[in-house]
Structure formats: structure tokens, C-alpha cells
Amino acid sequence: YFLNPGCNTTFWKFVELHVLFVPNEQWNLKLNRVPVEVIKSFISAGFIRVYPDISLRTLRSELGILLGAERDIDKLSFLKCVGRSLALVKAKQERDLKVKYFAPPYVCTFHLNVKICFILCANDMVCFFLPSGDKLIEExxxxxxxxxxxxxxxxxxxxxxxxxxxxxxxxxxxxxxxxxxxxxxxxxxxxxxxxxxxxxxxxxxxxxxxxxxxxxxxxxxxxxxxxxxxxxxxxxxxxxxxxxxxxxxxxxxxxxxxxxxxxxxxxxxxx
Structure with missing residues (x-):
């Protein structure tokens, strides 16, 4: 998600995170990464706003409280830009990495004023924010x-x-x-x-x-x-x-x- 420099100044207190759903067929189970070229196939689940100085571990905890006990927050993953791929952030790295340092792949390509991209990985997982097609039709x-x-x-x-x-x-x-x-x-x-x-x-x-x-x-x-x-x-x-x-x-x-x-x-x- 790209931050607009001309927007209201109150928005700069927060970082907008773009929540995405990565299809199973695009995820490399062996390398735990996905090519940058397939970003267009990701499914958007909306945006959330968080403070930029919190760590990824704190963000995960807050999301767990927000989503409730019925959701498995461990299925949520963070991706970081490594070369031409998006690699999985390890659990021990989430404690040290803050939101403002967690750059999405767009920075590597376009060099825009983008702070973070928050991506939901799917390894035989169900998206938290978007129900499956059959479930959505049933609802x-x-x-x-x-x-x-x-x-x-x-x-x-x-x-x-x-x-x-x-x-x-x-x-x-x-x-x-x-x-x-x-x-x-x-x-x-x-x-x-x-x-x-x-x-x-x-x-x-x-x-x-x-x-x-x-x-x-x-x-x-x-x-x-x-x-x-x-x-x-x-x-x-x-x-x-x-x-x-x-x-x-x-x-x-x-x-x-x-x-x-x-x-x-x-x-x-x-x-």
C-alpha cells in the first residue's frame, strides 16, 4: 500500500497495512518464499492502521486479541523483500523488527515512500479476513x-x-x-x-x-x-x-x- 504525502497529517501517526491472501499454488514450500512477479495474483483483504514503532510480535499479539480465540493467529505470516522474492520472516525476527522497518517489495522496485506491506501467507490455510469462495456463496x-x-x-x-x-x-x-x-x-x-x-x-x-x-x-x-x-x-x-x-x-x-x-x-x- 502506498502512503500519499499529501494526505491529512493525522494519518502520518499510523502506518496502513495492506492485508493480502497468497494462493497456495504460488507459495514455495521448500524455500518459504514467493516470486515478486506473482504479486498480481494475491487477493486483497483490506487495510488496517497500526503504530509504526511497535514490533511484529506485538502486532501479532494485538491481532490475536482483535480476532478472538476462534482464529489461529499462528497462521498469520509476515513477508520481507529478499532480492526478487518475498521471503518469510522468522518467528525470532518478529521480536526485533518494527513495523516501520518492515519494507514491502514495492520499495525495491519503485522506491516510493512506502513503510510496510502486511501479507497473509496461505500454506493450506484459511484466510482470516476473507472467507473461501464456497463459504462466501453459502453466506x-x-x-x-x-x-x-x-x-x-x-x-x-x-x-x-x-x-x-x-x-x-x-x-x-x-x-x-x-x-x-x-x-x-x-x-x-x-x-x-x-x-x-x-x-x-x-x-x-x-x-x-x-x-x-x-x-x-x-x-x-x-x-x-x-x-x-x-x-x-x-x-x-x-x-x-x-x-x-x-x-x-x-x-x-x-x-x-x-x-x-x-x-x-x-x-x-x-x-
Missing amino acids: IKMAKEERKQLEQTRQELLRKGKDLLAQNRHRRNQARDSWKKSYFDTKKATAPLEVTLRSLRQELEIFYNNILHQLKARDGGGKPRWRARLSSTKNELIIQIMTESHEIDNLRRKVDDAKMRLVTEIKVLKS
């Missing part, structure tokens, strides 16, 4: 199947949600229609009773006025003054009691009518 198939199942589940949930909304709307409409039918039937049945009630109220009003006239007429008789005064006081109390009782009955009737209208309006609004 893609599983992902597609999972997505298909999730989409089916989503469609089913949407359908169930629409069904529940329709059922709820149907129940509300049924309750509203039932209440309206009951309300109008009751109103139709009570219409004659309301006519009778109005007639009785009119008769009660006439009876009440007649009693008031009779009580007032008692005060005009030829009685002694003290009896007339006593009778007048008694009649006034009776008139006051009847008047208050009549007003209370009217207020109670108005309250009942207001309650009925309020209940009716609330039910109509809810429906």
Missing part, C-alpha cells in the same frame, strides 16, 4: 434466505395489523349502529309519554296558580285585625314554600334534560 445464500423470511414475516405482520384494524373498526361501527338504533327506538317509544308529560306539567302549572290566587284571596276577608295578620303571615309562608318547591322542580327537570343531551352528544362523538 450470501443464507443472507438472502434470511432476508426473504424477514420480508415474509413483515408482510404477515402488516396483514395481521390491517386485519386487526378492520376488526376494530367493524366492532366500533356495530356498537355505534346498535346504540343509534336503540336510541331512536327509545325516542320513538317515549314520544307519546313526552306529550303526556307536557300536558301534566301544564295542568300542574294551572293548579299551582289557582292555589296561589286562593291563598291571596284569604287575606281580603272581614276578619279581626290580629287574625287577619296571623292568617296573612301563614299564607305568605305557604306561598313561599310552594314557590320554592316549584322552582326546585323546574331546576331538577332542566338538569335532567341537560344530562340526557350531554350523554347523547358524547356517545355520538365517540361513535
